[in-house]
Amino acid sequence: MFKSSPCRLHVSADDHGSPGPAPGGPAATLLDALALDRLRQLDPDGSRGFLSQVLSTYRQSLERHLALLSTLSGEGALKPVGDAAHTLKSSSASVGALDFSRLCAQVESLARAGDPQALAAPLSALRAEGERVLDAVRDMLSR
């Protein structure tokens, strides 16, 4: 599931000699470096492979929820959409996918408001942004 060496992921984003969101790569724009640094502080020497474990967990969650969201539509989907957005909102913020987290918050709010029409466009944007974040995470994990 996770092939890269844990030691590669624990290194600070400022350290150019080490993997991380590469400048110009998808992670560099989609995942906040400060947020990722905070996660690295929980496993400073990287011995426990904590960051890769978190990203891996996030990837699974994101895959599962995006797959779910692609199947949902109409009024009956409001509650599951809201719940999925709520879950993705906080976990995305934790791994530094801040824009995506904001989109999740917007979708959650609209879903709770109960208007399927108003939800269509933001939900579509969320799915698209979600796929991009998923790519970035996969990219990080593959290094």
Add this chain to the structure above:
Amino acid sequence: MRFGICSPGESQVQRMTPSPTDAGPGQDQPRVLLVDDDEVNLLLTSVALRERGFSITEAPSGERALALTADWTPDIVVLDAQMPGLDGFDTCRRLRDLPGFEHVPVLMLTGLDDDASIARAYQAGATDFFVKANQWGLLTERLNFLLRSSRTRIELDRSKTRLARAQDLARMGSFDWMRHERGLRLQPEALRVFGLPPTERVSLRRLLRMVHDDERAAFIRLLREQLRTSSVLACDITIEQYDMLRRVIHAEAEPEFNDHGQCVGYTGIVQDVTDRRAAEDRIRHLANFDTLTGLPNRHQLIWRAETALEQARRLKHEFAILLIDLDRFKVINDTLGHGSGDELLRQVAQRLRGCVRHTDQVLEGALEAAGARSHRSLEAVGRLGGDEFVALLPEVAGELDAERVAQRVLEVMREPIVVGGQECFVTASVGVAIYPRDGDSVVDLLRNADVAMYSVKGAGRNGSAVYTPALAGTGRGKLERETALHKAIERQELVLHYQPQIDVHAGRVVGTEALMRWMCEGKLQPPAEFIPLAEETGLIVPLSEWAIREATRQGRLWCQRVGLDVPISVNLPSLMFTRSDLIDQIHEAAGHHGVPHSMLRVEITEDNLMKDLQSVIPALHRLNEIGVEISIDDFGTGYSSMSRLTTLPIAELKIDRAFIKDLGITPQSPAIVQAIVALGKALGLRVVAEGVEMLRQMDVLQRLGCSIMQGYMFCRPVPPEELERWIGSAVLPNNRPKRAVAVAPSR
């Protein structure tokens, strides 16, 4: 799970997370139950808190959290508010319903702008909320704060529980009363003291209604007075509850003051002291009343008499003490047994109560409150001890009043008393002393009533007498005589005279009986003059001990001087046989004078033996074991049980002189003597006839088979030297051709 997808909580997270039963955290690590459906947050928060010293148990859903807490209680719960399925709010509510979870801190994780969730969290029973963010330091501080609060609360709860338990055990509870605010407020323990449910609201007015009618007005007065003076309240009140049980409540409260020094209320405690009061009452009763008759005892009587005397002195009136002593109570006690004796005393007490205006309880405080005639309540009959009662008449108009009561006492005793199914006729001797004429102290009055009572006894009992100084002379005479008898031993005024016992068949002396005499003021007193006094005063014990020593000394002397080594009989009262040191006394006397124990023979009258048979028997056996023979004196007049006689370790029967005296005069006497001789022979006992004064009696006795005799016909009781002379010169009769027989040692 909600989407039919494998839950992270059941897979990855579960693998990483130890269960509560896994090798556990350190003892001081706070145990956190972390509940979040978002596996990323669950993982992050869990790792972050573990880093900071918490022991984390993860649950990916509310349902899982409830399952974990079925048999385990964490120190704190961190709960995500928004979860699919059972959300944080419902989970919190369910947790609060679990036993032991009422006060476990629950921290609800909410969104940043989610005010509605915050309010809902509190409504659901959450202790606090925390906005979800990766600010682990803040979260740690919040958790530590909640844990500290929780520990403080737990300590407080424990402390309250301990206090409540202690108060419960002490049947105590606290209360406060605030004058202008909430009025009276009783803690549940205090309500319990009043027998009320713990949730009851009770007003002061209602409590006052519970106070017993007799005390309510005084208690209200006391409360008003304490409040007026802002002083400490400490009092006992009797309350009567719905169940009509009376309880004694001790209330103690101190005033509370505001900043201006004004008393604003009271705080204090109430305590159920019913049992303690009952015990105190019981102790007081035992200290003041006779347990057998229920009458005031000596202590209470003396107190009443002192109080009555004080009142009489102050109000200048007379008061009387009647000393009532039952006649021959000892005989009843000895004959019917102590149980019947006690029953008789109870019945007598009941009758005597009716002779005066008897008041059982006299309260010291109440006496003063009752006014000028209060001393009347001191009137009572009490028991001084044994068969001695006292009637106290706190105010009499002269001795006639007292005599009337004395006559009433004698009158009520005339009716027979049935005890142990037997009718008994009991009389009393009553002595009267009047204040101030017959003494100005209770001690003097009691002594003089005693003198008057003894004068009645001396005059034949069953009567009353008022004290006069002339009676005191008689009493003093007795006292002086008692003192003189005390000193008789050390002054060597006691002597033993001896009367020989002769076997007329063998023509020789076979023993002597030692008889005590008292050389008092130059006159030799016979035993009848001083032995009753000695028995009454207990002096009989040292007198008997002296007789044992003196008889053994004399036995040794006779052996040395005239070769006479026949046994010497010493009369002992039954009291001596019950003393544990009798054998030691005999050992010591025999050892000291170097004579065998068999030199001594002890005589006990048949009456005394049968009266105290059970207590005397052990001593008889011990005496027998050391070689001292037992002789039954005055045999034939008592009521010996023939069956017991066969088992007693006795050696000799002495026929009572009354039967000897009539020998040859009444036809019955020989028959009785013959029967005793036959009994003696059958039991292998020696039979001795005493009081033989005439030849005719000796002949009959010989004919009836009794050959050992003692009496004036041979020799009266004489001093030892004279007996020596008599032995040297006596001519003794026998069946052989009459000749002078030199009495020779013959054993």
